[in-house]
Amino acid sequence: MxxxxxxxxxxxxxxxWVEGLAxxxxxxxxxxxxxxxxxxxxxxxxxxILLGGTAILMNLRLLGAxxxxxxxxxxxxxxRLWQTIGVVGIIVTGLLIGSANAVKLYNSSAxxxxxxxxxxxxxxxxxxxxxxxxxxxxxxxxxxxxxxxxGAIFLAxxxxxxxxxxxxxxxxxxxxAAALILIPVTRGRLRWGYIAGMVALIxxxxxxxxxxxxxxxxxxxNPVNKTYTALYAVWIVGTALITRFRGKGEEGGPLxxxxxxxxxxVWVLGATAGRWIAYQ
Amino acid sequence: MIGAFLNWLQHGWGxxxxxxxxxxxxxxxxxxxxxxLLEGTHLLMLMLFAGTIMVVDLRLLGVTFRKTxxxxxxxxxxxxxxxxxxxxxxxxxxxVFSRPITYYHTVWFLAKMVFxxxxxxxxxxxxxxxxxxxxxxxxxxxxxxxxxxxxxASLILWTLVIICGRFTPYDVYQCGKKxxxxxxxxxxxxxxxxxxxxxxxxxxDAQMWRQQ
Numbered sequence: 425m426x427x428x429x430x431x432x433x434x435x436x437x438x439x440x441w442v443e444g445l446a447x448x449x450x451x452x453x454x455x456x457x458x459x460x461x462x463x464x465x466x467x468x469x470x471x472x473i474l475l476g477g478t479a480i481l482m483n484l485r486l487l488g489a490x491x492x493x494x495x496x497x498x499x500x501x502x503x504r505l506w507q508t509i510g511v512v513g514i515i516v517t518g519l520l521i522g523s524a525n526a527v528k529l530y531n532s533s534a535x536x537x538x539x540x541x542x543x544x545x546x547x548x549x550x551x552x553x554x555x556x557x558x559x560x561x562x563x564x565x566x567x568x569x570x571x572x573x574x575g576a577i578f579l580a581x582x583x584x585x586x587x588x589x590x591x592x593x594x595x596x597x598x599x600x601a602a603a604l605i606l607i608p609v610t611r612g613r614l615r616w617g618y619i620a621g622m623v624a625l626i627x628x629x630x631x632x633x634x635x636x637x638x639x640x641x642x643x644x645x646n647p648v649n650k651t652y653t654a655l656y657a658v659w660i661v662g663t664a665l666i667t668r669f670r671g672k673g674e675e676g677g678p679l680x681x682x683x684x685x686x687x688x689x690v691w692v693l694g695a696t697a698g699r700w701i702a703y704q
Numbered sequence: 705m706i707g708a709f710l711n712w713l714q715h716g717w718g719x720x721x722x723x724x725x726x727x728x729x730x731x732x733x734x735x736x737x738x739x740x741l742l743e744g745t746h747l748l749m750l751m752l753f754a755g756t757i758m759v760v761d762l763r764l765l766g767v768t769f770r771k772t773x774x775x776x777x778x779x780x781x782x783x784x785x786x787x788x789x790x791x792x793x794x795x796x797x798x799x800v801f802s803r804p805i806t807y808y809h810t811v812w813f814l815a816k817m818v819f820x821x822x823x824x825x826x827x828x829x830x831x832x833x834x835x836x837x838x839x840x841x842x843x844x845x846x847x848x849x850x851x852x853x854x855x856x857a858s859l860i861l862w863t864l865v866i867i868c869g870r871f872t873p874y875d876v877y878q879c880g881k882k883x884x885x886x887x888x889x890x891x892x893x894x895x896x897x898x899x900x901x902x903x904x905x906x907x908x909d910a911q912m913w914r915q916q
Contacts, residue, residue, distance in 0.1 A: 458876055466870045469747070470863065477755020481781065491780040494772055502768045503759070593737040597744050608784070642736075695751060699744045 428533025428588030438530070445526035454524040464520045471513025472695055478507040479549065479691050482557055486676060486684035487667070489608040496676075500557035507554075511546065518542075533584060534591045534700040540581030541694030545687075547574030553687035561676025563683065571683055578690045585697060590704050595653065597696040602660045602689060609667050618663045625655055707895045710804045733802040742802075746795040753788035754862055756781045764855035766846030773842045774851075807872070809879045809896045811887055816868035823861035830854040 432439065445451055454460050484490035485499045522529055529535040551570030556563050563571070586595050603622055610618050629652040637644045664685060668678040718728035726734065733739055762768045763777045800807050807813040834850045841847050847855075877887050880898025882905065893900030899909035 459871065459874075462871050462874050466867050469750075469866060469870060473751050473754040473866070474758065475755075476751035477758055480752060480755065480784075481759060490784075491772070491777060493776045493780070494769075498772070502772075506759075506762070506768065593741060594744065596741055597748055600745065601748065692748065695748055696744060699747055700740070703740045 428591065429536050429584055430533050431530050431536060431539075442526045442530045445523050448523060450520060451524045451526070454520050461521070461524060464517050468514060468517040468521060471510045471517060472691075473510075474506055475510030475514060476691060476695070478503040478510060479553075480688055482507070483553055483684035483688045484605075484608065486553070486557060486561060486680050487605070487609045488681075495560055496557040497560050500554055504554065507549070511549070514542075529701065532701050532704055533588045534594070534697045534704050537581045537585045537588075537591070538694055538697035538701065540577055540584070541690055541697055544574045544578035544581060545690040545694055548578065548683070548687045548690050552683050556676065556680055556683055561680045563676065563679045567683070568679075571679075571686070574690070575686055578686055578693065581693055581697070585693065585700075591697070591700045594696045594700040597699075598689060598692055599653065599656050599660065601692040602664070602685070603656070605685065605688060606660060606663050606667065610663065611670075614663070614666060614670070618659075621659050621663075622656075625652065625659060628652070706808070707805075710808055713801070713804045729801055729804065732798065739799075739802060742795050742798050746792060746799060749788045749791040749795065750866070753785055753792050754866065756785040756788070757862065758859065760785070761855040761858045764847050764851050766844075766852065770845040774838065774844075774847060775842050805897070809891045809893060810872055811877050811890050812868045812871040812874075814890060816865055816872065819861050819864040819868060823858065823865060826854060826857045826861060830858075 431442075454464055457463075481490050482496070482499050482503055485492065485494075485496045491499055547570050552563075552567045552574060555567050582595070582598065585598075586592055606618060607615065629649070632648055632652070633639065633645055637648060639645070664681075668681045714729045715727050718731070719725045732742075759768070760778050760781055763770075763772070763774055769777050800813075830851075834854050837848075838851075841851065846852070875881075877883055877891065878898070879888070879891055879893035879896040879900055882901045882903060885902050888894070888900040888902060894908060899907065901907040
């Protein structure tokens, strides 16, 4: 565990420039009116909603769930404009909010994770998921290359989130999202077995951390909670691996599904890290 | 009466016999990580809920998926919407439970509840009246006016719910601060711990109001 990687670690010479950002016209404009900052935050959330909804539906289709009566390329064709509006929206509003908050973000490891997720999200969405959906699930050479790059950045961001004190709890959001994605993606006995396993783990963790160990015994709680976090991850990833090689009616193969999982979770990671900036 | 109930909810319910005992509400608010996880879950589920309902609304407006039947879109997407809405409501109730008195005296939260009620009413009207004739326009690229009106109302109302939700933590309007009578009245500041102050600088604390 560590205090985490911040932009200050990477760019210490930028410190005075970052401090000066608070007095720039943009920062003054954002912080000026009574509801200025909050209004841009609303814009950020609405953009995130637009992006989230379109990314989930497009990638669920690649996983063989959601609007399965239409081909992936139809889903892509209908959602691409809205998705782009969402991406542009989060970048523009994010820059405005960030400039008004620069020093805090400069020293925040959650912000580092968020920026890594943003970069990975753009790569995985525009370089991989959209071309794959447009090709009805076929993964060409360039999407494979972009997937390797975007996937590596995503996993590195996830690793920083997991190993940084004060924000590592946020990984539960990514785990929860991954757990929920598998419910519409799995079928029949696999689905019920998967849900039963998840419920058993949740009950076991609750009993372990509330009955066997006292809730205020942090010294013992921390390793137990981390163990359960790992167990959740193993259970979810194991089920996801099974779904990669199963399923009827969906286009594309195991790599297509892997792309879809990553392309949803990367935005969840970004939203999680964004929220955790406030808690750090 | 409401004030007494909220006071019990925030400070009384679950409080142990010792003087330093905490109520359930105080335990939730003071939890090391659980409150943060709840708030994060509320936001992430909002992304799924509002993101999916928006796609259905855009189809009803005839803006996207024009070649796809409305029922195909709604049947595939609405289960996700309903599921995420349930989680938004559960996490939202828990968040309110952590600070019921503060929320009761916040104009943005009260406005959020009004818009939420209107959005739910709009859903009921859509399912009760507009959807009754869906068989005749299900495949239309541009659904009839009533469906489009309902979709537009849905987009506007959910946006207002989100705006009010985001404004809620900000203390621009807060009981005890100098603010218009209208806001003091909506927020019921006269019954709040901080009392109320109008724009003329006249101040009334809760004790004064009780004595009158």
